[in-house]
Amino acid sequence: MAAVDAGWTVIGVDNFEAKVAMINGGLSPVEDISNPQLQAAIAKGVYKATTDYSSVSQASVITICVPTPLDGKRQPDLSLLRSAARGIAPFVSNKTLVVSESTSYPGTLRDIIIPLINSLKPEDSSTIYFASAPERVNPGDPVWNQKNTPRLIGSIDKESQQRAITFYESICDAAVSVSTPEVAEAAKLLENTFRLVNIALINEFTQLCTAGGINVNEVIDAAASKPYGFMPFRPGVGVGGHCIPVDPLYLTWWARQNGGRAPFVELADSINHQMPKYIAERALSMVDTEIRNPRVLILGVAYKSGVSDVRETPVSELRDYLKAQGAEVAWHDPLVPVWGGLDSVELDWDCDVAILATKQPGMKFKRLIDRGVNILDCTNSIIGQAGVSSL
Numbered sequence: 512m513a514a515v516d517a518g519w520t521v522i523g524v525d526n527f528e529a530k531v532a533m534i535n536g537g538l539s540p541v542e543d544i545s546n547p548q549l550q551a552a553i554a555k556g557v558y559k560a561t562t563d564y565s566s567v568s569q570a571s572v573i574t575i576c577v578p579t580p581l582d583g584k585r586q587p588d589l590s591l592l593r594s595a596a597r598g599i600a601p602f603v604s605n606k607t608l609v610v611s612e613s614t615s616y617p618g619t620l621r622d623i624i625i626p627l628i629n630s631l632k633p634e635d636s637s638t639i640y641f642a643s644a645p646e647r648v649n650p651g652d653p654v655w656n657q658k659n660t661p662r663l664i665g666s667i668d669k670e671s672q673q674r675a676i677t678f679y680e681s682i683c684d685a686a687v688s689v690s691t692p693e694v695a696e697a698a699k700l701l702e703n704t705f706r707l708v709n710i711a712l713i714n715e716f717t718q719l720c721t722a723g724g725i726n727v728n729e730v731i732d733a734a735a736s737k738p739y740g741f742m743p744f745r746p747g748v749g750v751g752g753h754c755i756p757v758d759p760l761y762l763t764w765w766a767r768q769n770g771g772r773a774p775f776v777e778l779a780d781s782i783n784h785q786m787p788k789y790i791a792e793r794a795l796s797m798v799d800t801e802i803r804n805p806r807v808l809i810l811g812v813a814y815k816s817g818v819s820d821v822r823e824t825p826v827s828e829l830r831d832y833l834k835a836q837g838a839e840v841a842w843h844d845p846l847v848p849v850w851g852g853l854d855s856v857e858l859d860w861d862c863d864v865a866i867l868a869t870k871q872p873g874m875k876f877k878r879l880i881d882r883g884v885n886i887l888d889c890t891n892s893i894i895g896q897a898g899v900s901s902l
C-alpha cells in the first residue's frame with residue numbers, strides 16, 4: 512500500500528489461494544491496512560493479488576517478503592524463501608531489481624537467493640539488480656509505520672544500490688545506505704536481538720525484585736528518569752510473534768556456522784522461556800492451597816497488545832505449564848475468537864485466579880475485579896486495586 516500511495520502499480524504474488532481471493536475481494540488480512548484502503552487501490556486498478564508467478568515479468572522491482580521461520584530443531588528454515596526465489600526466477604525480466612525484505616542471516620541474499628535466481632532466470636535477462644532491505648514493521652504501532660521508519664539498504668553493486676535507494680525513497684521518508692547486503696541483514700538481526708536480550712534482562716531483574724519485595728515497574732520508571740544511557744523495557748510472559756523469538760536464533764545459528772557461539776543471546780532466549788513457568792507458579796501461589804485443580808483464566812493470548820497474532824505467543828507455554836500442574840485453563844481475548852481449536856470464554860467464567868497476560872483493547876477486566884477474583888497482572892495496567900498483584 513505504501514508503494515501504491517507513492518504512485519506505483521503493485522501486484523502481490525502469494526501462493527496461498529484463499530488469501531489471494533480474500534484480498535481481491537477487498538478484505539485486508541493485515542491489521543494495519545484497512546479494507547477501504549485496499550478496496551480503493553483495487554478499484555483504481557493499481558493493486559491486485561495473484562497466485563501466478565508469471566506476473567512478476569511485468570515488474571521493474573520485485574520485493575520478496577515471505578516468512579523466515581525456524582524448523583523443528585529451532586534452526587533457520589529458508590524453504591519458503593527458496594521456493595519464492597524459485598517461483599519468480601523464470602519470469603524475472605532484464606534489468607529488474609530484486610530485493611529481499613525477509614529477515615535472515617548475513618549472506619542469504621548473496622549465497623542463496625542470487626545463485627537460485629541466476630540459475631533459473633530467462634536467458635535474455637542478462638542483468639538483474641539485487642539488494643537487501645529488511646522489513647521494519649511494528650504491527651499496531653500508531654506512530655511508526657512503513658513510511659516514517661527509515662529503511663536500510665545494502666546491495667551487491669553500485670547500480671543495484673542506486674536503484675534500490677530510488678525505490679525505497681519513493682515509499683519511505685528515508686533510505687539508509689549501507690555498504691553490503693550482509694550489513695543490512697546483520698543489522699536486522701542486531702535490532703531484534705537487542706530487544707530479546709533487554710527483555711530477558713528485565714524478566715530476570717523482575718524475579719530479583721519480587722524476591723526482594725520491590726515493585727519492578729516502579730524501579731524501571733525510576734531508572735527511566737535518567738535522560739541518557741537507559742531505555743525502559745517491561746517484563747512479561749516472554750517474547751512472541753514471528754520476529755523477536757525467531758531472529759536471534761538466526762544469529763546464534765550463523766555464529767555456529769562461523770565456528771563461534773553467541774552464549775549471551777542463548778541465555779537471553781532461555782531466560783525468556785522460563786518466564787511462563789515463573790508466572791504460572793506465582794499465579795498458582797495466589798490460589799487457596801486446598802483447591803487441588805485450580806481454575807485459571809488467562810486474559811489475552813495474542814503475543815502483544817492490540818494485535819490478534821498468536822504466532823509464537825509465550826502464552827501457549829504458560830497455558831501448557833498450568834495444565835501440567837493440574838489446573839483447568841480457559842482464556843479470554845477480544846481480538847482472538849479461536850485459539851488452539853478452543854473459543855475465547857466470557858469474563859464471567861468461574862475461576863480461582865486470573866492472569867492478565869496481554870492487555871487488549873476492549874478487555875473489561877474490571878468485571879473480574881468487581882467479582883473479587885485475584886489477578887496476576889503481567890502488564891502493569893491495573894494499579895492500586897484490591898486482589899491484583901503486579902509482576
Ligand SMILES: NC(=O)c1ccc[n+]([C@@H]2O[C@H](COP(=O)([O-])OP(=O)(O)OC[C@H]3O[C@@H](n4cnc5c(N)ncnc54)[C@H](O)[C@@H]3O)[C@@H](O)[C@H]2O)c1
Binds near residue numbers: 576612613614
Ligand atoms: N510482519 C512483521 O511485523 C515483520 C516485521 C519485520 C520483519 N518481518 C519479516 O518479514 C518477512 C515476512 O513476514 P510477514 O509477517 O509479512 O509474513 P506473513 O506470514 O504475514 O506473510 C507472508 C506471506 O507469504 C506467503 N508465502 C509463503 N511462501 C510463499 C511462496 N513461496 N511464494 C509466495 N508467497 C508465499 C504466505 O502465504 C503469506 O501470505 C519475515 O522474514 C519476517 O521476519 C516481518
